Amino acid sequence: MQATATSSSSSNATLQTSKNILLGVTGGIAAYKSAYLVRRLKDAGFAVRVVMTAGAQAFVTPLTFQALSGEPVHTSLLDPEAEAGMGHIELARWADLVLVAPASANAISRITAGAADDLLTTVILATAAPVFISPAMNQQMWQNQITQRNLQTLRDYQFHVIAPDSGSQACGDVGEGRMPEPEDLVAIVQSHFQGQAPTTSKTNQILKGKHVVITAGPTREALDPVRYVSNHSSGKMGFALAEACRDAGARVTLLAGPVSLPTPTGVERINIVSARDLLAVSDKIVDAGCDVFIATAAVADYRAEHIADQKIKKQGDSLTLTLVKNPDIVATIAKHAKRPFMVGFAAETQRMEEYARGKLETKQLDMIACNDVSRGDIGFASDDNAMTVFFSDRFGLEKVILDKASKKEIAARLVECLVHAGA
Ligand code: C5P
Numbered sequence: 001m002q003a004t005a006t007s008s009s010s011s012n013a014t015l016q017t018s019k020n021i022l023l024g025v026t027g028g029i030a031a032y033k034s035a036y037l038v039r040r041l042k043d044a045g046f047a048v049r050v051v052m053t054a055g056a057q058a059f060v061t062p063l064t065f066q067a068l069s070g071e072p073v074h075t076s077l078l079d080p081e082a083e084a085g086m087g088h089i090e091l092a093r094w095a096d097l098v099l100v101a102p103a104s105a106n107a108i109s110r111i112t113a114g115a116a117d118d119l120l121t122t123v124i125l126a127t128a129a130p131v132f133i134s135p136a137m138n139q140q141m142w143q144n145q146i147t148q149r150n151l152q153t154l155r156d157y158q159f160h161v162i163a164p165d166s167g168s169q170a171c172g173d174v175g176e177g178r179m180p181e182p183e184d185l186v187a188i189v190q191s192h193f194q195g196q197a198p199t200t201s202k203t204n205q206i207l208k209g210k211h212v213v214i215t216a217g218p219t220r221e222a223l224d225p226v227r228y229v230s231n232h233s234s235g236k237m238g239f240a241l242a243e244a245c246r247d248a249g250a251r252v253t254l255l256a257g258p259v260s261l262p263t264p265t266g267v268e269r270i271n272i273v274s275a276r277d278l279l280a281v282s283d284k285i286v287d288a289g290c291d292v293f294i295a296t297a298a299v300a301d302y303r304a305e306h307i308a309d310q311k312i313k314k315q316g317d318s319l320t321l322t323l324v325k326n327p328d329i330v331a332t333i334a335k336h337a338k339r340p341f342m343v344g345f346a347a348e349t350q351r352m353e354e355y356a357r358g359k360l361e362t363k364q365l366d367m368i369a370c371n372d373v374s375r376g377d378i379g380f381a382s383d384d385n386a387m388t389v390f391f392s393d394r395f396g397l398e399k400v401i402l403d404k405a406s407k408k409e410i411a412a413r414l415v416e417c418l419v420h421a422g423a
Helices: 031-043 062-069 087-094 105-112 119-126 139-143 145-156 182-193 236-247 275-288 329-333 352-362 407-420
Strands: 020-025 047-052 097-103 131-135 165-168 174-178 211-216 251-256 268-271 292-295 302-304 323-325 341-348 367-372 384-391 400-406
Touching: 020 031, 020 062, 020 087, 020 119, 031 047, 031 062, 031 097, 031 182, 047 062, 047 087, 047 119, 087 119, 097 105, 097 119, 097 182, 105 119, 105 131, 105 145, 131 145, 131 182, 139 145, 139 174, 211 236, 211 275, 236 251, 236 292, 236 407, 251 275, 275 329, 292 329, 329 341, 341 352, 341 407, 352 367, 352 384, 367 407, 384 407, 400 407
Parallel strands: 020 047, 020 097, 097 131, 211 251, 211 292, 251 268, 292 341, 341 367
Antiparallel strands: 165 174, 302 323, 367 384, 384 400
16 A cells, blocks of 8 residues: 655645654664755654664764754653653653654554553553654565554544554565655655645645545355355455545545455554445435445345344254345445445456446446456455546446556546546
8 A cells, every 4th residue: 555645745744833753763763864854854844852762873864863853762661851751651741643653563563452662652651642653664564463453442432543654675575574664754744733634746636625435345244153255355446446546535424344455544444344234324424415425345145034132052964044135235225315436346257337337327336447357366355456437328428447556546537437438
């Protein structure tokens, strides 16, 4: 996944009121980028103080940050220089925003555990300011379920987790886990104080003023208290679309099934489990009013007729389960009195155009994006996709072929398609 925002434009580079940013630097090679980050934060009009962990000092010296911030750098929990000997409380109160960049996997796990055994973790526990975490680590460490679970816990505690960039890493690997460029982090901090979702100055704001709702990931249909029926949907396409819509200026609500993906900054995420949960939440949001509904979720077609109260015991050689059909979310919302512009997805292994057009009609959609899942190199868990987009006949639009590209690029093109159809 890419950075959540790109360079700030020079017009919004300086804030009218100076805000205090406490920058926490932890032990990772990306710490060298944080030196430049201090410069850029100061250029943008922020007052910056730096707290370094012991690990960070192995990569960059406190003197570097002192020279760049113009302030003493704080490294020790027990600081006799601090007024009343309580440096952590003074710093926690001083900060209008805490940014941990880079946040190593170790720092993330210690913050998640509520550790207070060094200055940074203690300040984070003691502050009432919003805390932004910019994870930076090896791609395998990033993907590790433990890291992802820690980050989800932090999100649940209202921390802001900034999606890392992907690309080549200092360790020689290629993948997600790079700290975003300092300019991107400054843009995210600025957006926070301006009360906006981070936007990019590079993209057109073609969805400005629109509220887009996106369903993503699989649903889980319980069989008993410990088992469920589900599928392998990764949610990547829906999350990429959430970022693309946000970058196009929309307010985005992401209804996410159980996936281990970080919430894109500036996007409202509501976690759902079953198809019926998803329908109930969708219905409520559409009732309140939204402009576009994009259904990328791989909703389980069937659920157990009865969910067993107790764990189903192993008995004979076979087990018969009765499954009943789940509601079709997108088709139900398309019949809603406050029907938004409706976008569906289809995955087909054959006769793609015929089946996609059939779904467009039966589900009463405005647009459908279809991929050929017989190709092993795209779709589901892959980072790439290729699609053909069909529109309802009433628009009189030709189909659009989107050649194989990253899900991020495909998402940006899909946003153009829906605007093209008048969403
Ligand atoms: O019927 P099929 O599953 O192929 O249709 C795919 C489209 O319908 C996707 O947009 C998917 O999110 C949506 N869908 C839904 N609710 C279901 C099944 C599919 O919203 N129960």
